[in-house]
Amino acid sequence: MKITRIDAIPYRIGYRKPLRFASGEVHAAEHVLVRVHTDDGIVGVADAPPRPFTYGETQRGLVAVIETIFAPQIVGLTLVEREVVHARLGRTVGNPVAKAAIDMAIWDALGRTLDLPVGDLLGGYTDRMRVCHMLGFDTPAAMVDEANRVRDVHGISVFKVKVGRRPVGLDTAVVRALREGLGDDVELYVDGNRGWTASESARAMAEMSDLGLTLAEELCPADDVLGRKWLVGQLDIPFVADESATTPAEVTREVLSGAATAISIKTARTGFTGSLRTHHLCEGLGLEVVMGNQIDGQLGTACTVAFGAAFALTSRRAGELSNFLDMSDDLLTESLTIADGELVVPSGAGIGVEIDDDKLAAYRIDG
Numbered sequence: 001m002k003i004t005r006i007d008a009i010p011y012r013i014g015y016r017k018p019l020r021f022a023s024g025e026v027h028a029a030e031h032v033l034v035r036v037h038t039d040d041g042i043v044g045v046a047d048a049p050p051r052p053f054t055y056g057e058t059q060r061g062l063v064a065v066i067e068t069i070f071a072p073q074i075v076g077l078t079l080v081e082r083e084v085v086h087a088r089l090g091r092t093v094g095n096p097v098a099k100a101a102i103d104m105a106i107w108d109a110l111g112r113t114l115d116l117p118v119g120d121l122l123g124g125y126t127d128r129m130r131v132c133h134m135l136g137f138d139t140p141a142a143m144v145d146e147a148n149r150v151r152d153v154h155g156i157s158v159f160k161v162k163v164g165r166r167p168v169g170l171d172t173a174v175v176r177a178l179r180e181g182l183g184d185d186v187e188l189y190v191d192g193n194r195g196w197t198a199s200e201s202a203r204a205m206a207e208m209s210d211l212g213l214t215l216a217e218e219l220c221p222a223d224d225v226l227g228r229k230w231l232v233g234q235l236d237i238p239f240v241a242d243e244s245a246t247t248p249a250e251v252t253r254e255v256l257s258g259a260a261t262a263i264s265i266k267t268a269r270t271g272f273t274g275s276l277r278t279h280h281l282c283e284g285l286g287l288e289v290v291m292g293n294q295i296d297g298q299l300g301t302a303c304t305v306a307f308g309a310a311f312a313l314t315s316r317r318a319g320e321l322s323n324f325l326d327m328s329d330d331l332l333t334e335s336l337t338i339a340d341g342e343l344v345v346p347s348g349a350g351i352g353v354e355i356d357d358d359k360l361a362a363y364r365i366d367g
């Protein structure tokens, strides 16, 4: 069970259509595949999707920090020394996505060693989650068409709508068109990625007050301290902290200061070990949780659903598990399938999925 090597392999897979939102846009999955090798011949894998507009990490930066700072501190430890790994990674500030991928690849290797799924090791609550699809910026007609297609093909009836454009009417028109086009049976919520001011957010939420929204996420920056508290205090639905609450300490700070009333957990930035801490904290504080999407491919999505399905709190709401559908291809030997609005946790050992060596050879960009 001793860790002998850690690989960081950059790869690029195009999107069929870009995902656009207030803080950025993604045209291709330019991620890093992390592999953890052990002296028993086990290889654990996980995905690292850099999000410079959210955490400052880049694809080349991920490779560099893993190869030069993290791997030398981890090689030689065993797979069960996960708290030692956590402490050593924690000596370096930032780099949440690089740290998360190493953590999850270690859990994958541990599951493969024990021949058990990580979901069972984490909590074993259920084997599936309802799926929420995230709709990026477009015209109202195009977004209604996409939602209808995703509902018809995959049975998905929960949609997170990206908002945060100016003037706010651009986005409130989209949400109204979605409600009118899809009917009252679908769940709709909004995510602003900090695009609006507090007062723009309040105006937009007032304009949409008849549309039955269930959550509002990061509408304005948490750094607008008093404005954000003023906004959250007047809403009658939970306000989700996503990029403003990426560690247990940030969750505590945001919630106790009145800047949020619900939390998005993303395994892509807190791994399994950090997500466990955030989950237990949210449970203790009595907060609603959403399993969020960091514009993940199928490997990242498999991690999210494995963690989300492991607990009652994280599996209660639909998880954001479907944006890999927009990718032109993926790295796995077998595709994840969303049917009847649900994603079943892959049942194999570890994270439960296998990397296709030919696909990795075709898409890796490290020569």
Ligand code: MUC
Pocket: 021, 023, 051, 054, 191, 193, 242, 292, 293, 294, 295
């Ligand atoms: C989200 O929930 O914000 C967009 C940026 C990012 O880091 O994740 C996505 C989705």
Ligand code: MG
Pocket: 191, 193, 217, 218, 242, 243, 264, 292
């Ligand atoms: Mg978000």
